[in-house]
Amino acid sequence: ALARLAVANVVADGSLEGVKPGDLAEIEVHGIAAGGAGVGRLPDGRTVFVHRTAPGERASVSVTEVKKRWARARLVEIVRFSPQRRSAPCPYYEHCGGCTLEHLRYDAQLEAKAQITVAALQRIAGLHIDAPSVEPSPEEWHYRNRATFTLLRLRGDRVVAGFHELERAGRIIDIGPDCLLLERPLAATWGALRQAWGPGASLLPPGPRLRLALRAVRDGAILIVHGGTGPGTPERLIETVHGLLAVWQKSGGKPPVLLSGVQYPLEDWEDQELLVSGSAFLQVNRDAAPVMQSYVLEAVGEVHGKRVVDAYCGLGVLSRRLVDRGAEVIGIERDPQAIAGARATAPEGVRYLLGAVESRLTEALPADVVIVNPPRTGLDASVPPILTESGVARIVYVSCDPATLARDVERLASAYALETIRGFDLFPQTAHVENVATFIRRTV
Numbered sequence: 406a407l408a409r410l411a412v413a414n415v416v417a418d419g420s421l422e423g424v425k426p427g428d429l430a431e432i433e434v435h436g437i438a439a440g441g442a443g444v445g446r447l448p449d450g451r452t453v454f455v456h457r458t459a460p461g462e463r464a465s466v467s468v469t470e471v472k473k474r475w476a477r478a479r480l481v482e483i484v485r486f487s488p489q490r491r492s493a494p495c496p497y498y499e500h501c502g503g504c505t506l507e508h509l510r511y512d513a514q515l516e517a518k519a520q521i522t523v524a525a526l527q528r529i530a531g532l533h534i535d536a537p538s539v540e541p542s543p544e545e546w547h548y549r550n551r552a553t554f555t556l557l558r559l560r561g562d563r564v565v566a567g568f569h570e571l572e573r574a575g576r577i578i579d580i581g582p583d584c585l586l587l588e589r590p591l592a593a594t595w596g597a598l599r600q601a602w603g604p605g606a607s608l609l610p611p612g613p614r615l616r617l618a619l620r621a622v623r624d625g626a627i628l629i630v631h632g633g634t635g636p637g638t639p640e641r642l643i644e645t646v647h648g649l650l651a652v653w654q655k656s657g658g659k660p661p662v663l664l665s666g667v668q669y670p671l672e673d674w675e676d677q678e679l680l681v682s683g684s685a686f687l688q689v690n691r692d693a694a695p696v697m698q699s700y701v702l703e704a705v706g707e708v709h710g711k712r713v714v715d716a717y718c719g720l721g722v723l724s725r726r727l728v729d730r731g732a733e734v735i736g737i738e739r740d741p742q743a744i745a746g747a748r749a750t751a752p753e754g755v756r757y758l759l760g761a762v763e764s765r766l767t768e769a770l771p772a773d774v775v776i777v778n779p780p781r782t783g784l785d786a787s788v789p790p791i792l793t794e795s796g797v798a799r800i801v802y803v804s805c806d807p808a809t810l811a812r813d814v815e816r817l818a819s820a821y822a823l824e825t826i827r828g829f830d831l832f833p834q835t836a837h838v839e840n841v842a843t844f845i846r847r848t849v
Contacts, residue, residue: 437517441505441836461487489513503568504834518838529811539828543692562605601645610637639665653683682742708732711773721747728754783809789816800844
């Protein structure tokens with residue numbers, strides 16, 4: 406009956422006449438999209454995206470948004486279950502947008518992430534490749550050493566703090582320490598912080614809406630508060646919350662400011678001791694990140710006596726590995742606190758440039774190999790031409806977004822061929838996938 410209702414709206418030219426939110430249809434789900442939604446087709450051929458569905462399922466759905474070529478819908482009922490489906494163990498999963506693939510078996514999640522990469526390269530760069538392997542995370546649960554929560558102050562000193570609701574970004578799902586993504590010590594600190602911040606979260610900086618980034622370090626955790634109209638009472642928080650070492654605040658596009666506590670707590674990262682500030686970047690999955698880094702070093706190849714540019718170098722973890730292998734390394738990083746931490750522990754043979762990669766890459770060249778590890782937005786548009794004109798023989802690109810990677814593959818295509826690509830699952834239960842792509846210079 407649902408299928409008949411949808412088909413009844415199809416007119417002779419193939420358009421969906423009068424389709425609107427609330428219309429019902431039955432669809433076959435054939436894949437997973439980049440945002441984690443299942444992908445199917447409405448009876449008129451329009452692509453439809455439906456969260457909490459799995460490939461191979463037949464589902465009845467209610468349309469929620471309609472565009473010219475695609476639509477979004479809400480799951481109403483599973484008519485035929487997929488063998489890839491499992492029961493999601495998280496108590497928040499029904500409504501929370503923090504995870505999108507928890508209802509899939511883990512092997513199915515890895516397969517979906519490989520297909521997301523393939524689809525992006527085909528759609529954006531015009532490349533047709535076999536699905537890359539995706540290395541699993543050593544831990545499927547309790548892997549995050551950093552998480553960012555949104556806090557809303559409501560009437561009557563009520564507070565809700567957690568992740569955005571699935572497909573309703575204006576609503577926040579209150580998340581306690583039983584979240585299955587957080588490392589267990591970090592979860593304990595989150596629970597203690599929630600207990601300690603007082604009625605209306607009065608010890609935190611004032612303001613109706615805050616973002617709270619909590620990061621684990623060796624001896625506890627640090628809190629970075631994004632937003633607020635004042636400092637709050639950070640000293641009381643540090644006194645009350647066991648293991649909370651520092652409170653930072655970032656607002657107005659300015660660098661973060663230390664409100665109270667230890668400026669550079671120590672973090673153990675494999676065999677390196679790092680000085681971590683309020684803004685320095687480290688991968689969130691401490692067990693999976695070394696697996697990816699080992700592959701990056703493999704992809705770089707023999708570097709003894711060669712010059713390597715480590716762009717977007719962060720705290721310099723990879724730079725030090727390259728120096729140990731005999732390379733001369735120039736690291737580039739725009740975060741002054743990260744550069745300060747990297748320089749404090751820098752071995753002989755590495756030099757760090759402070760600034761945006763697009764501003765400082767030219768002076769770091771020529772080089773034998775360039776490693777780029779940009780944010781989710783990918784390379785600045787000026788970077789591919791600099792690389793193309795540089796003559797560098799090899800580029801190793803660490804990507805956290807298949808779409809921007811595919812865009813940059815196309816930008817580099819005049820001078821570089823994509824040699825290999827491999828995925829790494831640093832974010833189980835989500836649709837995010839890290840890829841390491843290796844480019845070699847085309848011969849004339």
